[in-house]
């Protein structure tokens with residue numbers, strides 16, 4: 001019996017040391033010193049991207065926001081029934097990226113290859129047409145269509161990528177995926193002119209986006225301005241005219257961290273991030 005216990009202990013020790021070694025080797029292979037330097041370029045984005053891709057909370061937040069938008073839409077249309085004055089047809093303006101379509105795989109690529117965003121790699125991703133509809137989006141927009149509301153997608157994807165963008169939206173089952181309803185960026189990232197062109201002929205009852213500039217250019221980052229103040233002065237519009245979605249991966253908010261300067265080195269950016277963190 002003693003012999004048997006001894007044998008069990010010995011094999012357990014051998015097994016455990018073998019696996020520890022394996023684990024250590026695997027860890028080393030995964031992140032060695034060289035990799036660590038490469039990954040450091042975009043590694044700071046990994047938790048935000050993982051949150052967006054893996055957390056049930058992210059999924060729930062998208063569903064919650066689209067469910068809320070649906071109730072709001074029903075309420076708005078009900079109120080409108082009692083107005084006798086004939087008005088313009090109703091429309092919703094929605095951003096595309098990280099509002100309707102999920103591009104987090106592109107961010108994952110940047111992290112894994114240790115690279116920054118470039119128009120070339122982004123265009124490649126867009127033309128692959130692999131972006132999936134975010135939770136709740138397909139149902140919300142199709143229900144809005146059934147209720148007689150038109151959808152306009154106003155996005156800062158380049159106008160050169162109109163065909164692949166329309167196709168991607170269509171493949172994901174989004175309504176109004178056509179060139180009349182998809183307004184992309186030609187010269188400026190300011191969406192005001194595109195929004196105004198819709199407002200001429202439509203009564204826009206809701207704006208959806210993951211970036212406050214999807215609603216109004218007052219939310220643009222300026223060195224001396226404070227975007228939080230603009231949120232305060234327009235607070236009644238949130239959950240009424242403006243519907244915001246979470247995007248911790250990128251956006252206008254980053255400019256406040258780097259004080260509007262994206263041209264600085266990776267090390268300087270790292271220092272700016274540290275400087276921007278508040279401890280009290």
Ligand SMILES: [Mg+2]
Nearest residue numbers: 095097098210
């Ligand atoms: Mg967006």
